[in-house]
Amino acid sequence: MKLLFRNKYFWLLLLVCSFTLLPFLGLSDFHTKGEPREAIVSYTMLASDNWVLPTNMGGETAYKPPFFHWCVAVVSNVYGAVTEATSRIPSAVALIIMTMATFVFFAKRKGNKIGMITALTAFTSFELHRAGANCRVDMVLTMLTVCAIYDLMRWYEHNMKGVPWIAIVLMGLGTMTKGPVGSIIPCMVMGIFMLMRKVNFFRAFFTLVAFGLLSLLIYGAWFYAAYRQGGQSFLDLMYEENIGRMTNTMNYDSCVNPWPYNFLTVFTGYLPWILLLITTLFFVHWNFKKRINLKSIWSRMLSMDNIDLYSLIAIVSIFVFYCIPQSKRSVYLMPIYPFLAYFIAKLLVWLSDRQQKPLRIYGGILSVLSTLLFVVFVLIKSGIAPLTLLGGHGKHAITNIATMQAFANIGSWWQYVLIFFTTIIGFAWWRYQKRHNGDKLVYGIIVLTFALYLSVDGVYTPAALNVKSQRAVAGCIDRIAPESEGKIYEYIDYAIRTPGDKPHFFELNYYLNNRVHNFYKEKPQSGFLVITHSDYEMCVDGFKKQGYKFKFIKNWAEFDMDLYQFNK
Known part of the structure; x- marks a missing residue:
């Protein structure tokens, strides 16, 4: 632990993530049903002093256990009111904690470079970054799930001795965020890993069942207290949300999508890094004549080192798990993102050593994007681009015109600073990539990515979203x-x-x-x-x-x- 706090990469990562995310949490008004629905639960908790099963004025009770709402209520109580910023702070802090835990987990086992790149790649994936700035339960659940998976590996590395209390507490808080899935997923990942490492089936099964049951104690206490208040209607709701959702027996449709939808969500959710993967495909030698040998693939998997195999199992098992229910949302798959980031980090390091052209092309794409954002901003701000540019009819035309007007009204000095900073970094890339090779190319791309997020989060996104708000x-x-x-x-x-x-x-x-x-x-x-x-x-x-x-x-x-x- 002392070595951790002396690690300059740790503090640099914490500073960069905090500066990129926290200052912009309150800039966007609520504009969808999801965020205010969660925020109003915390508002009702504070107003009614009911921290178990609060009911708002419309007779609505929360569909999820209350840990996330407790966090929002505590932060908001310190501030004095439930605001957009205070209601998003728990998600933002959860993303930062998970990013730091990702760095610590992989840096300890694979070195600071892999740990740093993995953490930064995960943090800048579109899905995680968006969830970290939203008042929804999913980012907190993801952090608790991923950190529990990390701690179970620590327990395994210590010869499976003792009880992994940190993982159990994390899983317990996960169940208090979104139900038993908070315990099921970490135990499932570790269970599959243990079996592939030839741990006795009964030992693996009963050990992880015991850990899972221990993690459900706090959930069981809340469940009983909530039943005392909500009665049969509460039981019906919990059955629908937990059993019905997984067994496809819900009385209503909720985010029903076919299983290929999960591929699409990961593909879009890992922007902008997915563009690097696509670019790299054109520089890889493919041998289509070679037959796929499942036995050989299985042997290679078993020969992986523990971290590679554990990360692969986390990705595949969680992905397959969320293909089972009819209800599918992009945020369900967020626990696989840090493990995907690990393999992307390995790819980045490999490219920096052996094939740098994809890195230069990908950096060029980001640079062009930053320039285009600046050009569009200038055209709108100067009045050259008409307010009707986005088109549309009826209420869509009204919203689109309002969006263009919002862009034209951007005028805070610090927003100009962010816009020019991003543009300068974009222009600087062309000179930078000619003078540097290897790891410096990777870090240059990461800096460019963060610069884009600064202008998008601080300038463009609030302007685009606030016109959709009913404030x-x-x-x-x-x-x-x-x-x-x-x-x-x-x-x-x-x-x-x-x-x-x-x-x-x-x-x-x-x-x-x-x-x-x-x-x-x-x-x-x-x-x-x-x-x-x-x-x-x-x-x-x-x-x-x-x-x-x-x-x-x-x-x-x-x-x-x-x-x-x-x-x-």
């Missing part, structure tokens, strides 16, 4: 319909008919400080109603038969949202 709509509703004049209700017809993951106006509810109630459940006498135009046209006659009278107040066409005042 301004919520502010307008709050002025038109203050709390003193009545409660705000939502009505979504599909939410009444669907048995499972019900849609709500999550963004609106967050920015209205959890003021949005459920019209269908509460059947109020008066107040304000938020409803889509199509739902109003379909349901207004039925409402009037119940004695309701409506007064139209305002419409937001870009969000297909109407506001009415009603009484009965």
